[in-house]
Amino acid sequence: MLSMTLSEKKTIDTMRALAMDAVQAAKSGHPGTPVALSPIAYLLYNERMKYDPNRPNWPGRDRFILSIGHASTLIYATLHVAGVKALDDDGNPTDQPAVTLDDLKTFRQLGSRCAGHPEYGHVAGVEMTTGPLAAGVASSVGFAMANNWLAARYNKPGFDLFDANVYALCGDGCMMEGLSSEAASLAGHLQLSNLCWIYDLNKITIEGDTELAFTESVADRFAAYAWNVREVEDVNDLPALRQAFDAFEAEHERPTLIIVKSKIAYGAPTKEGKASAHGAPLGDDEIAGAKAFYGLDPDAKFARDDDVYQQFAQNLGKRGPELSAAWDAKFASYREAYPELAAELDLIFAGKLPQDWDKALEPFPADEKGMASRASSGKVLNRLAAGIPWLIGGSADLTPSNNTWLYDEAAGVFAPKQAGRNIRFGVRENAMAAITNGLVLSGLRGYCATFFVFADYLRPMLRLAALMKIPTLFVFTHDSIGVGEDGPTHQPVEHLASCRAIPNVAVFRPADANEVSEAYKAAMLLTETPSLMVLTRQNLPTVDRTRYGAASGVAKGAYVLADCEGTPDVVLIGTGSEVDLCLKAADKLGEEGVKARVVSAPCLELFARQSAEYRESVLPKEVKARVGVELGVELGWGRLLGDAGKFLGMTSFGDSAPAAKLMEHFGFTVDNVVALAKESIAEAR
Ligand SMILES: Cc1ncc(C[n+]2csc(CCOP(=O)(O)OP(=O)(O)O)c2C)c(N)n1
Numbered sequence: 130m131l132s133m134t135l136s137e138k139k140t141i142d143t144m145r146a147l148a149m150d151a152v153q154a155a156k157s158g159h160p161g162t163p164v165a166l167s168p169i170a171y172l173l174y175n176e177r178m179k180y181d182p183n184r185p186n187w188p189g190r191d192r193f194i195l196s197i198g199h200a201s202t203l204i205y206a207t208l209h210v211a212g213v214k215a216l217d218d219d220g221n222p223t224d225q226p227a228v229t230l231d232d233l234k235t236f237r238q239l240g241s242r243c244a245g246h247p248e249y250g251h252v253a254g255v256e257m258t259t260g261p262l263a264a265g266v267a268s269s270v271g272f273a274m275a276n277n278w279l280a281a282r283y284n285k286p287g288f289d290l291f292d293a294n295v296y297a298l299c300g301d302g303c304m305m306e307g308l309s310s311e312a313a314s315l316a317g318h319l320q321l322s323n324l325c326w327i328y329d330l331n332k333i334t335i336e337g338d339t340e341l342a343f344t345e346s347v348a349d350r351f352a353a354y355a356w357n358v359r360e361v362e363d364v365n366d367l368p369a370l371r372q373a374f375d376a377f378e379a380e381h382e383r384p385t386l387i388i389v390k391s392k393i394a395y396g397a398p399t400k401e402g403k404a405s406a407h408g409a410p411l412g413d414d415e416i417a418g419a420k421a422f423y424g425l426d427p428d429a430k431f432a433r434d435d436d437v438y439q440q441f442a443q444n445l446g447k448r449g450p451e452l453s454a455a456w457d458a459k460f461a462s463y464r465e466a467y468p469e470l471a472a473e474l475d476l477i478f479a480g481k482l483p484q485d486w487d488k489a490l491e492p493f494p495a496d497e498k499g500m501a502s503r504a505s506s507g508k509v510l511n512r513l514a515a516g517i518p519w520l521i522g523g524s525a526d527l528t529p530s531n532n533t534w535l536y537d538e539a540a541g542v543f544a545p546k547q548a549g550r551n552i553r554f555g556v557r558e559n560a561m562a563a564i565t566n567g568l569v570l571s572g573l574r575g576y577c578a579t580f581f582v583f584a585d586y587l588r589p590m591l592r593l594a595a596l597m598k599i600p601t602l603f604v605f606t607h608d609s610i611g612v613g614e615d616g617p618t619h620q621p622v623e624h625l626a627s628c629r630a631i632p633n634v635a636v637f638r639p640a641d642a643n644e645v646s647e648a649y650k651a652a653m654l655l656t657e658t659p660s661l662m663v664l665t666r667q668n669l670p671t672v673d674r675t676r677y678g679a680a681s682g683v684a685k686g687a688y689v690l691a692d693c694e695g696t697p698d699v700v701l702i703g704t705g706s707e708v709d710l711c712l713k714a715a716d717k718l719g720e721e722g723v724k725a726r727v728v729s730a731p732c733l734e735l736f737a738r739q740s741a742e743y744r745e746s747v748l749p750k751e752v753k754a755r756v757g758v759e760l761g762v763e764l765g766w767g768r769l770l771g772d773a774g775k776f777l778g779m780t781s782f783g784d785s786a787p788a789a790k791l792m793e794h795f796g797f798t799v800d801n802v803v804a805l806a807k808e809s810i811a812e813a814r
Pocket of ligand 1: 260303334
């Protein structure tokens with residue numbers, strides 16, 4: 130053991146032992162890496178980070194993100210020993226521990242705070258959900274950007290409210306994932322000097338030595354990304370770690386990567402350095418041997434002395450509350466000097482919107498020629514941005530196509546040393562979404578954009594947003610074969626179904642400009658759900674709302690847009706660009722004496738959340754003749770359509786041709802909708 134005081138050693142070794150014991154008790158988990166990396170967690174929390182264990186959500190804190198989510202017992206043992214306090218349901222600090230010894234003993238069991246991988250909102254002190262490798266490091270870029278943005282907007286001379294550092298701990302797996310490369314490349318470009326990744330170079334993954342599949346120089350790679358790269362030969366060398374962190378803090382131009390060598394399952398008699406220590410309990414003998422090696426009682430389980438807690442209490446326990454109290458005092462004077470800005474910050478910290486956030490939204494006049502929903506989206510986004518100063522985001526190199534630029538001169542561009550509201554993510558969809566999650570977890574309303582077909586490139590981060598219950602906003606344009614000549618690589622077919630399949634997402638596919646406006650409004654109010662705007666490239670008529678149902682129906686997910694006298698013979702249900710087809714088909718059916726109702730269904734998830742009465746008022750059970758029309762696959766429509774229902778959708782990939790030709794080719798015509806309506810009526814009899 131190198132350069133540790135005895136009390137430091139005892140604390141670190143106790144953290145290692147708690148992690149091993151928790152995995153052993155659970156009979157599953159990943160013991161080797163928490164054991165090896167306890168010195169890093171110890172040093173960061175007890176010495177380096179601006180962090181108040183009594184207020185784990187204090188806005189001025191540094192962030193620690195465990196990108197190697199499988200090493201979850203590292204964060205759980207740290208939060209436990211560091212005395213971090215739980216939060217109540219409203220986010221207020223309590224005097225209860227965030228992680229009790231019982232929580233550690235019930236690691237991975239139903240109801241335990243200590244889930245298999247760290248989950249945001251599950252346990253105080255976990256800044257985001259991690260487990261999918263590299264998600265943590267990628268989102269850490271968003272956290273670092275958010276801090277810079279908040280600093281640029283709110284810090285004033287004498288009031289450095291935002292000067293946080295962001296630390297992310299990653300491993301060989303994170304470094305192999307393309308996602309970390311995307312994110313690191315952008316972080317280097319943006320010169321995020323408040324960002325520090327610590328790379329655990331233990332050269333072990335599940336299948337064995339990293340030599341099997343990973344032989345490049347990560348140091349050279351990151352130097353090429355314009356990062357400040359430091360190396361520490363032994364994770365147990367605390368002075369060397371301190372020096373590396375000093376070098377990070379002294380760096381003002383580049384993000385820092387600290388490459389730290391470690392041995393997985395350090396101290397385990399036969400499993401140290403072996404892949405077998407990665408993802409299975411070490412076993413009683415190995416644990417006893419490791420404890421003996423550390424100088425702890427080999428037979429004691431979940432043992433810890435009071436002085437271990439004292440080690441944290443005397444340092445972090447004093448330093449943290451002093452820092453946060455000083456920050457509070459600073460914020461109180463700031464509030465006097467800048468009451469309006471302080472009021473904005475109150476809202477950001479509480480996850481709320483300004484009072485008149487939707488004031489600039491205005492109706493679009495009826496217009497047969499209309500506009501593409503991507504175009505109305507651009508207008509609506511700018512109107513929203515006027516009312517929500519912390520709405521920020523951008524596109525993965527498709528801004529001119531996605532229409533996501535914020536035009537207000539004051540909005541500015543997020544560039545090196547410049548924290549504007551327009552972010553140029555480059556062609557990096559997955560990192561873009563991960564970063565946007567980081568922005569949102571920092572209190573900002575973040576959005577990101579690309580073509581809908583490339584939702585596949587960022588789907589894992591969309592899924593994480595849904596799992597974390599955060600309102601990340603995804604703007605997806607070019608939503609169907611309506612893309613036209615670019616052909617099937619660029620024409621989404623299965624994407625609506627596949628996005629709707631993710632629990633807790635709201636997929637909006639608005640039918641005209643006014644629905645776009647209402648969809649954004651609804652999305653802004655969904656604070657625990659990510660929203661998707663699925664938008665057209667091609668023009669859509671702006672529906673005459675004096676003739677048809679009000680667009681405010683979007684808030685309910687589906688609503689009656691056009692109705693007939695009495696009980697309808699058939700209900701036509703459309704989304705997005707197909708609503709117009711339904712309206713035209715309803716007119717034609719009317720001419721033939723068939724009574725049709727048209728339901729616009731821009732968000733099936735919101736519709737499912739409505740009362741049974743409301744749903745019945747839109748889709749009466751007695752009307753069994755129904756036609757669903759959507760430029761996507763049928764999957765997921767069964768419940769709305771019932772046995773007699775018919776669906777006009779896509780059953781294959783699209784093709785390369787002008788959009789109008791494709792609509793005809795794939796059967797999206799008024800005549801086909803009419804024919805299906807008649808078939809359904811016949812079957813429903
Ligand atoms: C995206 C993703 N792919 C695969 C996995 C499964 N997995 C969990 S840990 C791991 C190996 C990670 O190796 P390393 O980062 O070196 O961690 P260590 O063995 O040092 O704990 C893999 C493949 C995952 N969690 N996420």
